[in-house]
Amino acid sequence: MADILDMRDITKRFGPVTALRDVTLTVRAGEIHALVGENGAGKSTLMKVLSGVYPAGSYEGSITYDGQVRHFRSINDTEALGIIIIHQELALIPLLSIAENIFLANPPGRFGVINRDAVHARTVALLAKVGLRESPGTPVTDIGVGKQQLVEIAKALSKQVRLLILDEPTASLNERDSAALLDLLVEFRAGGISSILISHKLNEVTRVADRITVLRDGRTVETVDCRIQAVEEDLIIRRMVDRDLDSRFPDHAPQIGEEVFRVEDWSVDHPHHPGRQVVRGVGFHVRRGEIVGIAGLMGAGRTEFAMSVFGRSYGRDIRGRAFMDGKPVDLSTVPQAIAAGLAYVTEDRKHLGLILGEDIRKNVTLANLGGVSRSTVIDDMRELAVADDYRGRMRIRCSSVYQESGNLSGGNQQKVVLSKWLFSGPEVLILDEPTRGIDVGAKYEIYQIINTLADRGKGVIVISSEMPELLGLCDRICVMNEGAFVGEFSRAEASQEKIMRSIMRKGEQP
C-alpha cells in the first residue's frame, strides 16, 4: 500500500526548548493510524506542523504528501490538499446553524451571495454520510457534544478530506457516541480516507487502528503494526512512559505526622451544565509533612477538584465535608479557605495567579495585605522588607522587587506566586502544575521549596501531568480519572506503568 503521508526527521524548537526531535511518521493510504503518548509527548505539536499551523521553515525535516515534498505555509494550504484537522476544542460557532457552520469559510454562491438552497441540499447529503439526523437549520449550541463532533466531520467531508486528523475526538463523548464515531472512521477507511487518531483511550486505539505510533518526550519510540501482531495495551503503555528517573529531584526524607486536611464525599457539578458531575463524591486527605500527588490526564477533574475546595472557585452545587486538623471547616469563599489555612497555587499563573502589570512587591503581599498594614494603612517599608525577604529566599531573579511581574521568566513568576501564598501562612498548599513551562534549573529549585514546606509540617498537594515529577517528589500518589480517584500508590509501589494502567483501565469501563 502506498504512503499518503511521510513526515521525516521533524525537529521543532521553541526557543531553547526542543518539542520534537527527529520524529518520523508515515501514514498509508486508507489506514487508521493512531498516535499515542503522554501529555506533552509532542502529539499536538506534530499535528500542528503537519497542518501548517507552524509554517514550513519554522521546523526542520521534510513532509511528503501524496508523493510530493510539500512546504505548507498555512492551514489553507493543507486544507486545499484535503488534510483536515479536528481539534479537541471544537471550532464551531455555537449560535450559527449546522449548515452555516459546515459552509462557514466557503459557502456555495456567487458574488458573495450565498445560495441557500445549495447549502441546504449539500448539508443534508453530508449529514446523511456521517449519520446525523438533525435539521441543517438547528443551531449548533442546541445539539450535544457527540453530534457537534459529527458536524465537524461533516465539515471536513465538505472540504474533500483525504487525511482526517482527530485530536482526542472521544474525550468528551459517552460510550455510545464514541463507538459511533469510531465506526465512522472505519467506514471512511473503506472509502479511501486515511485518518490519524490521537487518543488516550487505548482500548479504542487497539480496536480500530491499523498501526500505532508511540511518541515520548518529542521522539518517535516505535510504530507498531496491529495487523501483523496482536498488540497488547501493556506494551504500548510501557513504550509511552519508559524512561529513567535521574537525579532531577532533590533527596528528601519525609517526616509525616498527623492528618491535617481531609475532604469527604466531595462532589462538584459543571458550572454551566447543572447535573453534569465533574467531581464525583471523592474523599481525600493529606498529613502534615506529606507530599501527595494527584495524577491524571487533562480533564480528569483534578484542577476542578482543587479549585472547588479552595473557596468554591470552580463549579456549582458543591457538596461534601471538609476538615482541618479533624475539625469541620467551612470553605465556601476564598477568604474563608485562606483563613482555614489553605493556599491554592494555580496552574495558570498568567491569568489566575499574577497581576502582570504590578510589581513583584504588590503581588507577594496581595493575599495577606493585613500582614503588612496597621488598621488598613499599608506600611510600605514593611511591605518592601517582606517582598525583599522572599526575593532572597526564593531566589527570584530580578533587578528589584519593583520590577513588573509580567517581565519575569516563567520560573521566576512561579516563585512570585509561591511567595504570595507562603506569605498568607497556609497549613495546606495545593500546587497545580507547579513546574509547567519552567526550565529544568528552576524546576529543581521549586522541588526544593516544596520539600522545605513539607519539612516545616505543611501538607502539600501536587497536581501534575508529568508523571516523573510526581514519582520523584511525592510520598503518595492518587490517580484521578473522570472525576473520581481510581488508584492510590505509596512512594514505594508507584511506577509510571501502574499509574498509566490505572488511568487507561478506567477508560475501558463503560
Added chain:
Amino acid sequence: MSEISVTPIARPGQSGFIKANLRQYGMLLSLFAIMLFFEVATNGTLLRPLNLTNLVLQNSYIAVMALGMLLVIVTGHIDLSVGSVAGFIGALAAVMMVQYQVPFVLAAVACLLAGGLIGAAQGYWVAYFKIPSFIVTLAGMLVFRGLMLAVLSGQSVGPFPVSFQRLSSGFLPDLSEVGGFRWSSMLLGVLLALALVAVNHRNRARREKHGVETEPFGFFAAKNALMLAAVCGLTYKLISYRGLPNVLVIMAVLIALYAFVTTRTTVGRQIYAVGGNEKAAKLSGIGTERLTFLTFVNMGVLAALAGLIFAARLNTATPKAGVGFELDTIAACFIGGASAYGGVGQVTGAIIGAFIMGVMNNGMSILGIGIDYQQVIKGLVLLGAVCADVYNQKR
C-alpha cells in the same frame, strides 16, 4: 517562613525611580507648559486673580467627579451616567430647598445619600450581575436625565438660599484682614505648602533609614521648592481677589483623602488588583464584587456633590445642567494616565488631567477661539495624551 529579615538588600537604581515616576512628572510639566503658553498668549490674563478664581470654580465639579471616575476606571469599568446624576441631584436640591424650604444642611445630606443610592443601584447590576458598566450607566444616563426633567417640569428652579450659594460662590472668611491683605488665608496657604514639604521630607527620611534608594537630593530639593513656590504663589493670587474659595478647600481635602486611600491603604491596593487581574484578585481572597459595587456607590456620592456645587454656582437648577460632564470627567482620567483596560491610574493624574482640560477651555475662551474649534483641539489633546502614554508603555 514568617520571620522577616530587618535589612533588605537590593534596591531600585535612581534611573528606575525617576523612570517609575516619569509619567507623573511629565503630566505636571505638561500642565505647567500649557499654563505658561496661555499666560503668554493671553498677555497675563490667565493668571489674573479673578480669572484664577474662576478657573478653580469652573473646574471644581469635574475634578470632584474625576476622583470617583478614576476608581471606576481603575476597576476596569466606566460610568456614563455621572452628568445626568449630577444634574438630577441639582434639580432635587432645588426642589427641596426652593419649593419645600428644606434647610440647606438637611437637603445636602439627603442629596448625597440619594447619589449613593443611585450609585448602588447601578453598581449592583455591574458588580453582581456582570452586566457591562457601559450599558448599565448608559441606561442610567437616560433614566436620570429624564427624571431630572420630570422633577424640574422642564423649567429652571431657583434662586437658592444664600447659605447654599456659599458652597460655590463663598470664600473662606478672613480673620485678620489688614490693609486689604488677607493674612490668615495667606498663612493657611503657606502652612499647607510647608506641611506638604514636611510630609515629603519624612517619607524620604524613612526610605533612607530603611536603605531604600530615593531620588537624588538636588532633584528632591528642586521639586519641593517648586511646589512651595507654586502653592504660595497661587494662594497669593487667589487671596488678592476675594480669598480662598470654599470649593477649593473641599476639593483639596477630597484630593488628599483619595490620594491617601488609593496609595496607602489596603482597600486602595485591592481596587487596583481588581482592575489589574480580577480573577487573580478573587483567588487571592479579595471581594472583587463588593469592591466594584463600592466604587460605584462612591461615584454616585461624588456625582451628587458635583451636582450640588454646580447648582450652587449657577444659583439655579436648569434642565441643561450636567450635559456632557461625564465626557469631561472621563477625558480628565485618561489624559491623567488612567488605562482603559483597568488597573492603572492615579488620583493626582486625574486631577491634573481635569485642570489641563480646564486651563485649555479657559485659555481658548479668552483668546476668542470659537466653541467649535475648542472641541476639535480638546479632542486632539485627549488622543495625543493617550497615544503618548501607550507609546511610552511600549518602549
